[in-house]
Amino acid sequence: MSTAGSLQGRDLLSVADLSRSEVEGLFDRAAGLKAEFRAGRRDAQPALAGRTLAMLFQKPSLRTRVTFEAGMAQLGGHAIYLTNDVVLGTRESVRDVARNLERFVDAIVIRTGPHEVAIELAAHAAIPVINGLTLREHPCQALADLFTIREHFGEFAGVVLAFVGDGNNVYHSLALLGATLGIEVRLAHPPGYAPNSRIVERAEALAAATGGRIVFASDPAEVVAGASVVYTDAWTSMGQEAETEERRDAFAGFQVNAELLANAGPEAIVMHCLPAHRGEEITSAVMDGPQSVIFDQSENRLHVQKALLVELIGAPDLAGQPAGGQP
Ligand code: CP
Numbered sequence: 001m002s003t004a005g006s007l008q009g010r011d012l013l014s015v016a017d018l019s020r021s022e023v024e025g026l027f028d029r030a031a032g033l034k035a036e037f038r039a040g041r042r043d044a045q046p047a048l049a050g051r052t053l054a055m056l057f058q059k060p061s062l063r064t065r066v067t068f069e070a071g072m073a074q075l076g077g078h079a080i081y082l083t084n085d086v087v088l089g090t091r092e093s094v095r096d097v098a099r100n101l102e103r104f105v106d107a108i109v110i111r112t113g114p115h116e117v118a119i120e121l122a123a124h125a126a127i128p129v130i131n132g133l134t135l136r137e138h139p140c141q142a143l144a145d146l147f148t149i150r151e152h153f154g155e156f157a158g159v160v161l162a163f164v165g166d167g168n169n170v171y172h173s174l175a176l177l178g179a180t181l182g183i184e185v186r187l188a189h190p191p192g193y194a195p196n197s198r199i200v201e202r203a204e205a206l207a208a209a210t211g212g213r214i215v216f217a218s219d220p221a222e223v224v225a226g227a228s229v230v231y232t233d234a235w236t237s238m239g240q241e242a243e244t245e246e247r248r249d250a251f252a253g254f255q256v257n258a259e260l261l262a263n264a265g266p267e268a269i270v271m272h273c274l275p276a277h278r279g280e281e282i283t284s285a286v287m288d289g290p291q292s293v294i295f296d297q298s299e300n301r302l303h304v305q306k307a308l309l310v311e312l313i314g315a316p317d318l319a320g321q322p323a324g325g326q327p
């Protein structure tokens with residue numbers, strides 16, 4: 001369990017901003033909030049009454065938008081969705097947007113392309129800034145994913161996550177968070193689609209301290225063999241649409257289908273951050289099959305982000321309390 005208010009007032013730009021005990025504390029709180037939600041007590045803990053969240057989204061979203069908005073409402077607060085109204089750096093500088101928003105609201109979620117924009121916003125805003133996806137990282141996704149893995153297997157010891165596809169933002173956050181939590185994270189990617197080498201170095205350094213491992217192979221079957229989690233994401237991320245055809249060719253052998261999944265064994269679970277392109281990176285049979293926990297992952301975005309919001313912007317006395325029955 002995290003110490004009282006340990007995340008109070010902080011930014012979440014990268015999963016590497018969090019220690020293992022902070023992540024575990026967040027997951028305990030999320031489990032409590034999920035239990036309340038499942039019991040129908042959706043607003044049992046209005047920990048964010050009077051709090052407001054600005055959501056600066058420069059890319060489309062279903063899950064991130066709706067889970068943050070619904071989460072704020074369930075916690076007694078309010079979210080304001082801003083899209084083309086605020087053209088960051090064009091109508092107004094990033095610095096000036098930060099210096100206005102910090103006077104109005106309690107936290108900001110930003111979804112944009114360049115990670116540097118999120119860093120700049122956070123540097124100039126005195127309130128917490130949460131990365132709701134940049135081309136470098138997707139920390140809220142990885143937190144929900146590792147929470148889902150803990151829910152499924154009960155612990156992180158012995159977990160092997162095999163990512164098949166692009167060394168992208170989702171892989172980066174999974175590698176960093178997986179390394180923090182001491183699991184093995186494998187990647188099979190086609191030539192030319194390797195992850196950012198600095199992030200890999202950081203993940204390797206974290207893994208060296210926790211007993212985790214960061215592993216690469218060119219053959220999807222090789223990384224999937226013996227894995228407990230088989231993970232994939234779109235071959236073309238938002239903002240890369242001009243490369244769609246080229247990527248479809250490059251990733252042709254990297255589909256998660258029944259044949260590939262057979263290498264992992266029947267106990268393995270299948271994950272995808274969504275949105276999925278059925279018939280491309282994953283088949284419908286696998287996505288809708290018995291090993292898929294894809295929609296659990298999606299659901300857990302709600303509970304994990306609610307826990308995060310309570311820790312970042314809840315009143316210090318509430319933020320220090322576990323939100324439900326879990327120890
Ligand atoms: N996984 C995810 O972040 O989904 P959205 O792009 O719909 O928010």
Ligand code: NVA
Nearest residue numbers: 168233237238273274
């Ligand atoms: N890698 C994908 C994730 C979408 C949630 C993208 O950046 O578009």
